[in-house]
Amino acid sequence: MLELAEEAQTRQGLYRLAGEILRPPAMDTLVLLGSATEIMDSRGLERFSYAMAWHRLVDAITGSSSIGALEPEYVRLFGVGVSGTPATPTESFYRIPKRKGGVGDFVAQLQSEYRHMGLSLARTEEPPDHISTELDAMACLTGAEAEAWRTGIPDEAYRSLESQELFLDRHLSVWVPLFVARAKAASPCPFYSAVVDFLHSFIVHEGSMVPILRTELAAT
Amino acid sequence: MNTVVVACAAAGQLLPDVQPDFEFDDLCRTPNQLGVLGGVERLVLILQAGKYDLPEVQRAARMIDVDPLGLQIIEVDEASLNGSFQADLAGVVARASKFEGSVPEHAKPLAARVMTRRGFLRPLAPAYVAAPFIDPDICVSSDGCMACVEECPREAYEWRSGQIEYDMDVCVTCGRCVTVCPVGAIGDPSATPAMLEAQVRAAVDASAGPIGIRFVCSSGSMAADADWVDVVVPCSSMVTGTWILGCLLLGAAGATAVPCAQSGCSLGLDDRAIEVNDLASAVLEDVGLDPQVVTGTSLGEIIGVSRVEGLFDHDAAPRVIEVLVSATSGSIDVDDPAADLGIVEISSAACTLCGQCVKTCPTDALMESFSGEEFSITFDPRLCVNCSQCLRSCPEIVNGAITVTGSYNSEALAGDRRILNGGQFVRCQVCGEEFAPMSMMSRISEVLGPEFDATMSVVGSRCLDCRGR
Numbered sequence: 306m307l308e309l310a311e312e313a314q315t316r317q318g319l320y321r322l323a324g325e326i327l328r329p330p331a332m333d334t335l336v337l338l339g340s341a342t343e344i345m346d347s348r349g350l351e352r353f354s355y356a357m358a359w360h361r362l363v364d365a366i367t368g369s370s371s372i373g374a375l376e377p378e379y380v381r382l383f384g385v386g387v388s389g390t391p392a393t394p395t396e397s398f399y400r401i402p403k404r405k406g407g408v409g410d411f412v413a414q415l416q417s418e419y420r421h422m423g424l425s426l427a428r429t430e431e432p433p434d435h436i437s438t439e440l441d442a443m444a445c446l447t448g449a450e451a452e453a454w455r456t457g458i459p460d461e462a463y464r465s466l467e468s469q470e471l472f473l474d475r476h477l478s479v480w481v482p483l484f485v486a487r488a489k490a491a492s493p494c495p496f497y498s499a500v501v502d503f504l505h506s507f508i509v510h511e512g513s514m515v516p517i518l519r520t521e522l523a524a525t
Numbered sequence: 526m527n528t529v530v531v532a533c534a535a536a537g538q539l540l541p542d543v544q545p546d547f548e549f550d551d552l553c554r555t556p557n558q559l560g561v562l563g564g565v566e567r568l569v570l571i572l573q574a575g576k577y578d579l580p581e582v583q584r585a586a587r588m589i590d591v592d593p594l595g596l597q598i599i600e601v602d603e604a605s606l607n608g609s610f611q612a613d614l615a616g617v618v619a620r621a622s623k624f625e626g627s628v629p630e631h632a633k634p635l636a637a638r639v640m641t642r643r644g645f646l647r648p649l650a651p652a653y654v655a656a657p658f659i660d661p662d663i664c665v666s667s668d669g670c671m672a673c674v675e676e677c678p679r680e681a682y683e684w685r686s687g688q689i690e691y692d693m694d695v696c697v698t699c700g701r702c703v704t705v706c707p708v709g710a711i712g713d714p715s716a717t718p719a720m721l722e723a724q725v726r727a728a729v730d731a732s733a734g735p736i737g738i739r740f741v742c743s744s745g746s747m748a749a750d751a752d753w754v755d756v757v758v759p760c761s762s763m764v765t766g767t768w769i770l771g772c773l774l775l776g777a778a779g780a781t782a783v784p785c786a787q788s789g790c791s792l793g794l795d796d797r798a799i800e801v802n803d804l805a806s807a808v809l810e811d812v813g814l815d816p817q818v819v820t821g822t823s824l825g826e827i828i829g830v831s832r833v834e835g836l837f838d839h840d841a842a843p844r845v846i847e848v849l850v851s852a853t854s855g856s857i858d859v860d861d862p863a864a865d866l867g868i869v870e871i872s873s874a875a876c877t878l879c880g881q882c883v884k885t886c887p888t889d890a891l892m893e894s895f896s897g898e899e900f901s902i903t904f905d906p907r908l909c910v911n912c913s914q915c916l917r918s919c920p921e922i923v924n925g926a927i928t929v930t931g932s933y934n935s936e937a938l939a940g941d942r943r944i945l946n947g948g949q950f951v952r953c954q955v956c957g958e959e960f961a962p963m964s965m966m967s968r969i970s971e972v973l974g975p976e977f978d979a980t981m982s983v984v985g986s987r988c989l990d991c992r993g994r
Contacts, residue, residue, distance in 0.1 A: 352650035
């Protein structure tokens with residue numbers, strides 16, 4: 306079961322990395338991302354359909370020498386609360402029709418889902434429906450799956466996969482393609498272009514792979 | 526486009542007339558050797574049938590940033606020694622070159638884990654196949670089109686409030702939705718019309734003598750035959766009559782869709798391939814050509830090499846019929862449900878001119894026309910793809926208001942858009958605006974009966990805005 310634990314851990318790492326990279330860039334972001342990509346690169350990601358998008362992301366991370374250039378581009382593309390932001394990185398923007406209100410209810414419902422999955426939100430700057438928060442939630446679930454495999458409890462791994470599938474179906478699989486399309490339409494710099502391409506490939510892959518993983522586990 | 530042909534040495538030995546760009550020993554078992562290649566955009570691999578592991582080959586392709594969904598694999602075995610593969614290879618290279626890339630939604634993973642002998646699950650490198658993907662900018666489901674929903678053999682599509690929902694888990698990637706979509710909104714990156722046309726054209730051009738084209742399922746293996754070139758499609762049930770005839774116009778001396786069961790496919794969608802072969806056969810008979818050339822058993826005379834492009838496109842049928850008629854100086858009149866062209870007729874006695882058929886028609890074959898106080902429904906046979914969406918939307922279908930006949934009819938195609946039914950609109954007695962067809966009001970009155978005469982005197986004489994006044 307260690308191989309299955311490693312696989313879940315790899316997915317956890319990718320969720321963490323994607324979540325981190327979609328936060329506002331900080332001084333040590335590039336260094337952290339560089340180390341993370343080195344680790345992930347040794348995990349044989351060429352097995353998966355998102356591998357080419359991953360290669361482009363690694364190139365973008367290793368090719369970016371300064372955080373200074375990324376900050377204004379991040380604000381231009383994703384700056385929450387900035388009027389006219391091309392690609393707002395929060396789910397409610399895509400799910401709640403304009404001028405209808407209900408964002409509060411949507412976010413409250415999302416928080417309740419987090420609690421139901423056994424997750425509690427740390428005090429972060431990002432709102433609960435921010436892309437990074439949701440990717441972090443998936444990282445927690447895949448981490449729980451890895452732990453279940455490591456300790457030899459397949460039922461626990463199954464429950465985690467169920468939660469992952471549900472969360473992808475209800476949230477990330479629905480709005481990430483819309484978010485990515487808006488970001489791409491805003492002609493992002495090569496760095497963020499690679500970031501959203503990878504996010505798209507990875508989430509679409511997860512949306513089709515997690516149900517397969519769960520079904521195969523159920524069949525045993 | 527930089528397309529490179531790489532062979533496993535053992536497979537290459539079976540094809541002495543083929544010169545690959547690169548050859549590796551035991552490439553089938555160790556595809557990672559591809560990692561030494563640089564700057565490759567499109568890849569054609571010649572491998573031994575049954576000796577390679579697809580997930581590992583796809584993984585090796587990704588290592589050099591080649592999209593596995595565009596990867597072309599020619600499988601060969603001992604039987605290959607009987608055939609000439611020059612035309613096959615030229616076709617496959619041309620097809621690979623026309624690959625335009627895929628989007629993440631196109632990759633369908635098949636399996637992820639395997640049970641070990643000791644009953645443990647082990648992760649696998651998944652194999653990926655190309656899945657269809659709907660371009661939302663082209664799809665007209667919001668107008669009521671459900672062609673893909675109706676045609677899918679596994680109910681992978683669902684129409685919900687004007688949106689098509691697709692379930693990749695259920696989809697068997699047969700590709701039928703791709704060719705039945707009236708507007709060409711559904712794409713399969715591994716078998717686009719441009720790729721298939723390029724393959725047929727190049728194979729014909731590279732062949733020393735007359736050859737036939739066989740459309741075979743992806744689950745089947747390439748048969749060695751000097752006279753026939755296999756064009757692999759996701760499933761032969763997706764092949765249209767237009768594709769068969771298009772091959773002949775491109776210079777093939779024969780063309781056929783090989784029924785699934787014959788090519789080793791387990792989907793059991795044989796009928797469709799048989800139907801399109803029969804359809805093409807009837808068309809050839811009409812223009813005085815040998816109908817046997819679409820049976821896959823014999824070649825016939827070459828009609829001529831057409832330089833017309835786009836003979837495999839979703840809207841190519843009228844072009845194909847037109848070119849065929851001009852090449853043979855014949856005429857075509859074949860009614861067949863499998864035709865990807867149709868003729869719509871409207872019964873003026875039953876039609877109320879409600880216009881639902883016009884609203885639903887995905888290709889604008891049916892349109893509305895106004896001339897003075899006359900309203901009419903017009904029809905252009907060049908745009909009708911026999912999708913029958915108009916039948917589903919017609920509220921008077923039980924009275925036979927509208928019929929669609931699958932038909933290749935050269936005379937109809939040569940004609941102009943024509944009026945199928947017409948009538949006058951009722952003018953609002955208050956504001957003077959025309960608001961509904963007179964025949965529709967008569968039908969409503971008929972359905973409601975005399976006890977609603979008072980209601981109808983208002984509803985039938987005032988537009989929506991003026992009814993409350």
